[in-house]
Amino acid sequence: MKVLVLGGDGFCGWPTALHLSDRGDEVVVVDNLSRRAIDQELGAESLTPIATVSDRLTAWHEVTGKEIRFRNVDLAQDYAGLLALLESERPDAVVHFAEQRSAPYSMKDSGHKRYTVDNNVNATHNLLAAIVESGLDIHVVHLGTMGVYGYGTAGMEIPEGYLDILIPHPDGDPVAQEILYPTHPGSVYHMTKTLDQLLFAYYVKNDRLRVTDLHQGIVWGTNTPETKRDDRLVNRFDYDGDYGTVLNRFLMQAAVGYPLTIHGTGGQTRAFIHIVDTTKCVAMALDNPPVPGDRVKIINQQAETLRVRDLAHKVAELTGAEVAYVPDPRKEDQENDLLVSHATFLSYGWQPITLDTGLMMEVTEIARRYGDRCDLSKIPARSLWTKEQRAGVPAGYEDVPEGAPATVRV
Amino acid sequence: MKVLVLGGDGFCGWPTALHLSDRGDEVVVVDNLSRRAIDQELGAESLTPIATVSDRLTAWHEVTGKEIRFRNVDLAQDYAGLLALLESERPDAVVHFAEQRSAPYSMKDSGHKRYTVDNNVNATHNLLAAIVESGLDIHVVHLGTMGVYGYGTAGMEIPEGYLDILIPHPDGDPVAQEILYPTHPGSVYHMTKTLDQLLFAYYVKNDRLRVTDLHQGIVWGTNTPETKRDDRLVNRFDYDGDYGTVLNRFLMQAAVGYPLTIHGTGGQTRAFIHIVDTTKCVAMALDNPPVPGDRVKIINQQAETLRVRDLAHKVAELTGAEVAYVPDPRKEDQENDLLVSHATFLSYGWQPITLDTGLMMEVTEIARRYGDRCDLSKIPARSLWTKEQRAGVPAGYEDVPEGAPATVRV
Numbered sequence: 001m002k003v004l005v006l007g008g009d010g011f012c013g014w015p016t017a018l019h020l021s022d023r024g025d026e027v028v029v030v031d032n033l034s035r036r037a038i039d040q041e042l043g044a045e046s047l048t049p050i051a052t053v054s055d056r057l058t059a060w061h062e063v064t065g066k067e068i069r070f071r072n073v074d075l076a077q078d079y080a081g082l083l084a085l086l087e088s089e090r091p092d093a094v095v096h097f098a099e100q101r102s103a104p105y106s107m108k109d110s111g112h113k114r115y116t117v118d119n120n121v122n123a124t125h126n127l128l129a130a131i132v133e134s135g136l137d138i139h140v141v142h143l144g145t146m147g148v149y150g151y152g153t154a155g156m157e158i159p160e161g162y163l164d165i166l167i168p169h170p171d172g173d174p175v176a177q178e179i180l181y182p183t184h185p186g187s188v189y190h191m192t193k194t195l196d197q198l199l200f201a202y203y204v205k206n207d208r209l210r211v212t213d214l215h216q217g218i219v220w221g222t223n224t225p226e227t228k229r230d231d232r233l234v235n236r237f238d239y240d241g242d243y244g245t246v247l248n249r250f251l252m253q254a255a256v257g258y259p260l261t262i263h264g265t266g267g268q269t270r271a272f273i274h275i276v277d278t279t280k281c282v283a284m285a286l287d288n289p290p291v292p293g294d295r296v297k298i299i300n301q302q303a304e305t306l307r308v309r310d311l312a313h314k315v316a317e318l319t320g321a322e323v324a325y326v327p328d329p330r331k332e333d334q335e336n337d338l339l340v341s342h343a344t345f346l347s348y349g350w351q352p353i354t355l356d357t358g359l360m361m362e363v364t365e366i367a368r369r370y371g372d373r374c375d376l377s378k379i380p381a382r383s384l385w386t387k388e389q390r391a392g393v394p395a396g397y398e399d400v401p402e403g404a405p406a407t408v409r410v
Numbered sequence: 411m412k413v414l415v416l417g418g419d420g421f422c423g424w425p426t427a428l429h430l431s432d433r434g435d436e437v438v439v440v441d442n443l444s445r446r447a448i449d450q451e452l453g454a455e456s457l458t459p460i461a462t463v464s465d466r467l468t469a470w471h472e473v474t475g476k477e478i479r480f481r482n483v484d485l486a487q488d489y490a491g492l493l494a495l496l497e498s499e500r501p502d503a504v505v506h507f508a509e510q511r512s513a514p515y516s517m518k519d520s521g522h523k524r525y526t527v528d529n530n531v532n533a534t535h536n537l538l539a540a541i542v543e544s545g546l547d548i549h550v551v552h553l554g555t556m557g558v559y560g561y562g563t564a565g566m567e568i569p570e571g572y573l574d575i576l577i578p579h580p581d582g583d584p585v586a587q588e589i590l591y592p593t594h595p596g597s598v599y600h601m602t603k604t605l606d607q608l609l610f611a612y613y614v615k616n617d618r619l620r621v622t623d624l625h626q627g628i629v630w631g632t633n634t635p636e637t638k639r640d641d642r643l644v645n646r647f648d649y650d651g652d653y654g655t656v657l658n659r660f661l662m663q664a665a666v667g668y669p670l671t672i673h674g675t676g677g678q679t680r681a682f683i684h685i686v687d688t689t690k691c692v693a694m695a696l697d698n699p700p701v702p703g704d705r706v707k708i709i710n711q712q713a714e715t716l717r718v719r720d721l722a723h724k725v726a727e728l729t730g731a732e733v734a735y736v737p738d739p740r741k742e743d744q745e746n747d748l749l750v751s752h753a754t755f756l757s758y759g760w761q762p763i764t765l766d767t768g769l770m771m772e773v774t775e776i777a778r779r780y781g782d783r784c785d786l787s788k789i790p791a792r793s794l795w796t797k798e799q800r801a802g803v804p805a806g807y808e809d810v811p812e813g814a815p816a817t818v819r820v
Contacts, residue, residue, distance in 0.1 A: 079520070079524060083520075109543075110489070110493075110539040110540065110542070110543045113535070113539050114489060114532075114535065114536060114539055117531065117532070117535045117609075118528075118531075118532055118535075121527065121528075121531050121605070122524075122527070122528055125523070125524065125527045125528075126524060129520040129523050129524055130520065132520070132797070133519075133520045135797065155581075156577065156579060156580070156585070157580075163577065164577075164578060165575040165576065165577055165578075166575065166576040166577075166578065166584060167566065167573065167574075167575055167576075168574060168575075168576065169566060170566070170567075171565075174576060175566070177592075179589075179592040180592065182587075182589040182590065183608065185608075185612055188612070191608060191609070191612045194608050195531070195605045195608060195609075198593065198595075198601060198604050198605060198608070199527075199601070199605075202595055202598070202601045206741055206795060206796060207796055207797070331616055385616060386616060386617055387542070387545065387617070
């Protein structure tokens with residue numbers, strides 16, 4: 001099928017574009033390169049040396065003989081360009097990764113909150129409006145997040161998007177109803193994904209669009225079978241305080257001989273999925289679209305759940321690193337349970353990669369191989385969620401403790 | 411108290427600003443005059459001859475000796491201006507009317523959908539981000555809509571914003587939980603108000619802002635005791651197919667001798683409130699704020715519910731007009747029940763104006779007095795909700811039947 005990968009130069013988008021191309025889909029990467037611009041803004045860069053888009057696509061062509069085209073379009077700002085793209089390409093599907101996806105970045109200050117809301121809401125809404133205007137029947141596969149659910153549900157498993165409830169009726173039996181799972185976003189970024197959900201629900205109802213929303217866990221891992229085929233195809237590895245997810249930051253801390261810093265008690269339970277599985281799940285979602293008239297198809301895209309401190313200890317065991325507890329910059333529950341259904345992808349035959357089987361490869365192939373590129377000053381997470389936290393944190397707050405060894409142990 | 415009325419030049423905002431000024435609040439009207447610009451775009455204008463902002467404020471000062479100041483700020487586009495305004499004025503409260511509020515306008519085409527989403531979401535989000543950045547404790551009173559609820563709930567009364575539910579538990583008794591009432595918006599405009607709800611919920615939780623969200627019914631009526639004090643203070647009366655709400659359009663059709671056109675069966679039940687009560691309810695909401703840490707305070711702001719055909723027959727009885735049925739441009743249920751709690755405002759002592767007591771005044775004071783200013787070509791509602799409707803409507807579809815009498819009967 002023909003697929004536009006929106007945000008196809010990013011951490012999830014790039015390996016997904018390659019995976020789809022590899023299996024025979026006709027792929028067009030659409031990206032405004034905002035993620036690279038944010039690297040410039042933050043003075044950070046991927047641990048892995050990522051190539052330019054042009055070099056990436058050239059390498060892919062040289063290695064596989066397959067062509068991926070690239071279009072630089074800003075979905076949030078350039079509606080006319082987006083519409084023209086849909087009308088000229090007439091894709092069967094679009095995979096929509098084109099949103100600002102860091103919670104800490106979204107919380108830095110008003111400007112970053114506003115950018116995240118403006119960019120994410122308008123990108124998604126422009127896409128939906130353009131599909132309606134084009135009159136084309138294009139399946140939208142969107143990367144959402146497990147974070148829309150919030151955490152902790154009285155020991156019950158979180159279903160895939162919809163919840164069956166009973167509404168007490170004053171005059172008789174409770175009325176059964178199915179609702180969108182009530183949202184409890186933990187950051188402005190996560191909030192934008194709850195807004196996306198309502199945009200999808202509306203357009204699916206009013207215009208019979210076909211939409212699949214993937215509620216993804218925290219992605220770990222870096223490379224995929226496709227990105228390993230050439231050094232120029234290597235995927236991003238972010239370890240900075242804004243874009244580095246918890247596992248990557250543990251790996252870097254271990255690689256450079258720092259203690260693994262846990263925010264708060266580390267009792268926060270999160271859902272995880274390997275990047276290879278992201279690419280596989282998106283492909284499965286493309287192969288199993290809803291039909292016009294169906295509600296939004298919501299699928300939980302995660303392999304396993306784990307407490308952050310347990311994750312730290314896994315990394316510590318593999319690397320010999322120590323573990324340190326530091327203040328939590330987020331406003332969040334310190335201890336929560338998290339049970340999540342992932343029945344849909346399992347029903348499609350998915351066999352998830354788990355941390356126990358894949359983690360050592362990350363330590364050796366990424367953290368140790370590229371550790372000498374690490375900029376130690378970028379590891380701390382410095383975004384604080386509220387004014388109380390900004391007022392209350394100790395001077396010099398950061399999650400690399402002062403006096404930690406400065407030598408690199410790789 | 412000191413109150414900024416955002417959107418204070420509009421249909422609800424203007425009489426509210428006067429009402430608050432009249433009772434002694436210090437009022438600043440903040441408006442980018444977008445509603446007047448949209449009149450230009452549509453080639454429509456208020457039936458009542460509204461004065462410029464400057465003349466309005468001069469008249470108010472002359473009549474009452476009170477001063478209302480005006481600031482032209484675009485909340486969605488000019489964040490710096492908004493923040494500077496909050497920091498210099500340091501208001502106790504803001505009343506937020508500053509959103510595009512017509513459902514048909516929001517459905518005209520992609521451009522209007524996009525404007526409505528971009529404007530409404532960014533206006534609300536900028537306001538919340540600016541309040542957080544200012545560090546001020548400002549009570550936000552927002553005009554939402556009954557339309558976020560959707561219509562029809564198995565004969566049950568719609569509560570004020572929150573719903574007590576039971577979640578069936580696999581291992582025991584159902585778990586009770588309170589959730590935001592599930593939304594079923596009927597247009598892109600209504601959808602933006604469901605997005606607003608999530609923005610409020612997030613900022614109230616993360617930053618302990620104080621927010622009251624008023625879920626308002628369809629407003630009818632034109633003038634208030636304050637707007638009647640001088641001709642230059644007269645409020646808007648919109649009767650065009652985009653901004654004219656159902657009652658105003660019936661009144662104009664009756665005034666000019668046309669049949670009252672009902673979209674579909676007229677079995678749609680809607681909630682109504684008089685403009686005088688809008689101003690009173692907003693004042694009561696200002697006087698009864700939540701405290702920091704409270705959830706969003708949601709209040710239903712409506713006096714009564716009525717089927718559209720019953721409304722038509724009320725107008726027909728008063729005016730002698732005929733009633734005609736035309737195709738429904740909206741994608742909506744044709745027959746629905748609607749029961750709505752309005753316990754909060756009743757508990758504050760509110761005695762609502764009803765259609766049975768106030769409607770005749772509208773017929774005589776507005777429709778007959780200003781009927782000669784009516785542009786007949788503006789009455790039809792021409793926005794269609796979906797491509798199926800655009801494809802399926804008969805040629806020449808409009809809600810003034812061809813051959814209707816062209817003479818004006820006032």
